[in-house]
Amino acid sequence: MSFELPSLLRRPGVVLVCGALILTLAMGVRHTGGLFLPPMTADQGWSRELFSFSIALQNLLWGLFQPFAGAFADRHGAGRTLVGGALLYIVGLVVMAHADTALGLNLGAGLLIGMGLSGTTFSVVLGVIGRMAAPAKRSMALGLASAGGSFGQFAVLPVGQALISTVGWQDALLWLAVGIAFIIPLAAAVTGTSERSTGFQQSLGEALHEAMRTPSFHYLFWSFFVCGFQTAFIMLHLPAFVVDGGLSANIGMTAVALIGLFNIFGSFLSGWLGGCYSKKGLLAGIYALRIVAILALLMFPLSTLSLYVFAAVMGLLWLGTVPLTSGLVGQIFGLRYVGMLYGIVFLGHQIGGFLGAWLGGRIFDLSGSYLIAWWLSIALSVLAALLSLPVREAPLLRTAAR
Numbered sequence: 001m002s003f004e005l006p007s008l009l010r011r012p013g014v015v016l017v018c019g020a021l022i023l024t025l026a027m028g029v030r031h032t033g034g035l036f037l038p039p040m041t042a043d044q045g046w047s048r049e050l051f052s053f054s055i056a057l058q059n060l061l062w063g064l065f066q067p068f069a070g071a072f073a074d075r076h077g078a079g080r081t082l083v084g085g086a087l088l089y090i091v092g093l094v095v096m097a098h099a100d101t102a103l104g105l106n107l108g109a110g111l112l113i114g115m116g117l118s119g120t121t122f123s124v125v126l127g128v129i130g131r132m133a134a135p136a137k138r139s140m141a142l143g144l145a146s147a148g149g150s151f152g153q154f155a156v157l158p159v160g161q162a163l164i165s166t167v168g169w170q171d172a173l174l175w176l177a178v179g180i181a182f183i184i185p186l187a188a189a190v191t192g193t194s195e196r197s198t199g200f201q202q203s204l205g206e207a208l209h210e211a212m213r214t215p216s217f218h219y220l221f222w223s224f225f226v227c228g229f230q231t232a233f234i235m236l237h238l239p240a241f242v243v244d245g246g247l248s249a250n251i252g253m254t255a256v257a258l259i260g261l262f263n264i265f266g267s268f269l270s271g272w273l274g275g276c277y278s279k280k281g282l283l284a285g286i287y288a289l290r291i292v293a294i295l296a297l298l299m300f301p302l303s304t305l306s307l308y309v310f311a312a313v314m315g316l317l318w319l320g321t322v323p324l325t326s327g328l329v330g331q332i333f334g335l336r337y338v339g340m341l342y343g344i345v346f347l348g349h350q351i352g353g354f355l356g357a358w359l360g361g362r363i364f365d366l367s368g369s370y371l372i373a374w375w376l377s378i379a380l381s382v383l384a385a386l387l388s389l390p391v392r393e394a395p396l397l398r399t400a401a402r
Helices: 012-030 033-044 048-076 078-097 102-120 122-132 135-180 183-189 204-212 215-244 249-274 279-299 304-317 321-333 338-367 371-388
Strands: none
Touching: 012 078, 012 102, 012 122, 012 135, 012 183, 033 048, 033 135, 033 215, 033 249, 048 078, 048 102, 048 122, 048 215, 048 338, 078 102, 078 122, 078 135, 078 183, 102 122, 122 135, 122 321, 122 338, 135 249, 135 321, 204 321, 204 338, 215 249, 215 279, 215 321, 215 338, 215 371, 249 279, 249 304, 249 321, 279 304, 279 321, 279 371, 321 338, 338 371
C-alpha cells in the first residue's frame, strides 16, 4: 500500500493539520468511555469495577503496544501504522457494542481498542511532526498537534452523549466506529519516517540501551505514570462522581468536555512556553497546580460552578504534559528513534492509566466513595513534581549533533 502524495500535500502545515485531526478523532472517541459506564453497567448488570477493568486494560495495552507502533512508524512510515491502528480501533468498537460478557468487553474495549490507540495517537503522530518542524518551532508544533486531542475531547463528547440518548449505547458505539474510519484517508498526509535523520548513527538496540542507562529517561517515565493515573481516573470516573454527588449526567459530560475545551488552550500554551522556558520546570509546575485543583474540588461543596471551575483549571493542565515530555525525549536523545523512545515513556503513562481507571472502580466498590482515589491522586502529583526537577535537558553527547 502506498501513501505517496504530491509534495504540495506534504507541506508541514498540511501534515500538522491532518495529524491534529487524527488525534481529534482517536482521542475524542476514546474519551467517551466514561459516558458508557452508567448505561452499559445498568443494562448488562455489571459492576463498576468490571467495566473499569476493561478501560484499564485498554490503557495498559495501549501503552504496551505503543513502543512497537512507534518503532514501526520510525522505520516503515506513520501512514501504514495509522491505517492499521484505525482498522483495529473500528473492530474494537464493533466488538464492544455487541459484548454481553466480561470476556467480550475486555476483548473489544480492552485489547482491540488499546491496540488501535497505539497506532493512531501520540508516538506515531508526534514523531512525524517533531521531525518535520524546525527546532525553534518544534515545541509549538507539538503543542498544536496535542491540542487536537483536546479538541476531540470537547467536540466528540457531546456527540457521544447525544448518540447514547437518541439511539442507545450500542448503536452509539457503531456510529463512533464510522467516525474513526475517517482516520484512514487522513493518514495519507502523515507519511514521515526517520530516514531524514542525519549525524550520529545508532541502531535501535543502541538507542534503547542508551535510554535505559540515562536517569532522565526514568524520571520522565515515572512522572508520566502519574499523569496517566490522574487523567484516566478523572476521565472515566468524573461523570459517575458527579451523579453520585447529586448532579445530572449532562453536567458530568459537560465538565469532561470543558476539560477538553480548556486543554486546547493549555496544550498550545504549554507548547509555546516549552520553546521559551525550561520544560522540566513547566512539568513540575503542572503537577503542582493539579494538587491545588483537586484539593479545591474536595474542600468546597460540589456544585455546578465548583465542578466547572475544576474542569477549566484541569483542562489547562491536562495534556500540557504531552508536548513537554515528548519534546524532552527528542531534545535529550535526538529524533532518529523518537517514536519508539516516546512510546516507552508513554507506556509509563498507560500503566498509570490502567491503575487509575481500575483502582477508581475498585475503591468505589469497596468504600462507596471516590475520596481515597482523589487523595491518592494528590500524593502521586507531589511525587511527579519532584521527579521532574532532576531531569537533565541538555542533549546527550553522542546525540547532540543529530
